[in-house]
Amino acid sequence: MNRNALRTLDMKHLCGVAAIAGLLALAGCQTAPKTGPGAAASGTRNAAASASTAGAETTGMGSGQSLSGSGSQKPQAGPESSYENRTVYFDFDKSVVKSDYFPMLKKQAQYLSDHSDARVLLEGYTDDRGTWEYNIGLGARRAAAVRQFLLLQGVDAGQLKTISYGEAYPANSADNPKAWAKNRRVVIKYLKPGSNS
């Protein structure tokens, strides 16, 4: 409760802070559907991949992989998993996690439980049919719903961080129902070890 400490920064200092924040944002926020997230260096890549494959076996769900059709060996959970395997979509003005996403979230939860050093950022988003700050609240509620689901699966709270961007950064900036549906989402982003607080 007492974090509202007053702090004065001069402009020069601010630029530095802004620049650092920018780098971290780029490093930590990369969705990168084509290439793997920057988090995994090539050396750790195999380890992560095999570990999550093991996780996938225990829950035994293959349809997601076959549906993706890419034929790639992308794991279904962890930092190497595809954008769609890390994204939960919501109905308009709703924050209920639909059961369609339970298998996917359980796999991510399993990965997090198996990798106690892994940390994720749960980013809540909305479509743009609403006011900015209400949408921030709505995105926060969506991120909290996913967080709650992962906690119930036994994930440690320390591995989960949430943020709401509201209607900023739409996944699809078109102005139609299809695009709006793609924007009402929570994206699970694996944070680089040691990055961010």
Place this chain on the structure above:
Amino acid sequence: MRMKSLLPLALLGAIAVATTARADLVIKITQGVSQPTPIAVVPFAWKGGGSAPVNVANVIGSDLARSGLFAALPVSKMLARPSSGDDVNFTNWKAVNVNDLVVGAVSPASAGGAVRMRFQLFNVYTQKQLLGYQLPVHDGNLRFAAHNAADMIYQKLTGRRGAFATRVAYIRHVKSTGHGRWELIVSDSDGADAQVVVKAPDLLMSPAWSPDGSRIAYVEFENHESHIYVQNVQTGQRKLVLSHPGVNGAPAFSPDGHRLAVALSTDPGNTDIYVLNLVSGKLRQLTHASAIDTEPAWMPDGKSLIFTSDRGGSPQLYRMPARSGADPQRITWNGTYNARASVSPDGKSVALVHRDNGSLRIAVLDLATGNIRELTNGPSDLSPSFAPNGAMVLYTTSAGGNRVLATVSVDGRVREQLSGGAGALSQPAWGPFPQGLAATPSGGGQ
């Protein structure tokens, strides 16, 4: 989460009844009844070399027209172009059916002196001078001096203070790599003279003016966290005032400037209204609902706050005492979405975002009657902000695939898009009246 879904259900029954009873109270503006007063603002004489740096008459005429109360005569229809009252032949102005006439001149800075602007306002029918002013132009800002002149003319003719010589703040997002570029911009009330006040690599949101116009509070996202800053507009110096885990949003200065109402989520996913005392640093929680409580707006007396909450199942406006936050009362009963209050300076009405058939429109709620009057057509109009004189509302709309700033007169009759640079513009906040104004009647005044 369970409790959250049960509570709204209980409330819905009561709400449904009230909604039916008041369902006919949304008023749609199609065409205004009153006609704008025709006025001629003659191009000002420029007493320097070359051409004038600013088309003063154009700035004045555009301001007056944007208010919805005046129609500026096009220059092409003027039969003469006097620059001083001595040269006016009123027959020329009766012939083109204008009620009022503005003439003037601008003198460049002489040695050691400031640029000076002189103007006169005449009633064409009585042939009497209503105003005669000579204005020193501060910092060579001729455009702002023109806004000042427009304010004086507006006040003389309407009896109401003008709000053209004011500043507005808004957010601009320019897409590029990563998160793109975010800017907090301050410009004149017509969108001209835009200056970048804050530049950031991640989301900037919700600029809010202090009552004296010296500071702006805003939200900046850094390092996957949201922070609220208060920045001095002149010096650029800023203070971090809130950085709780979760949502830090929707800052709004109290009328005395000492407190900041904000929206925080201390429990993940549950956003509540708090008030931060900027002097003591003390934070006080006002709402406790398991709902999204956000977008607080102070009543002018500082005694109560209006805010958005979905505690009843859909976003609606509520009002509560600023001191205790006790027992918030719902004040919007028409439609499924009423949010983002901007209280009029007289405290009698509230501009808001109202959803009608899936279309988001700017509307005005009359606090005494509960009636909602739509001012715009949508489909995606957001972020209303009252002018400090209450005569216009600034908001954002879509035009040609872009998000732009626009103003609408409170009668809903005149809507105009403001000039603005590239990128998506959002969340405008109309600043207060300037603190001091130096204007001296010129010798020629009656």
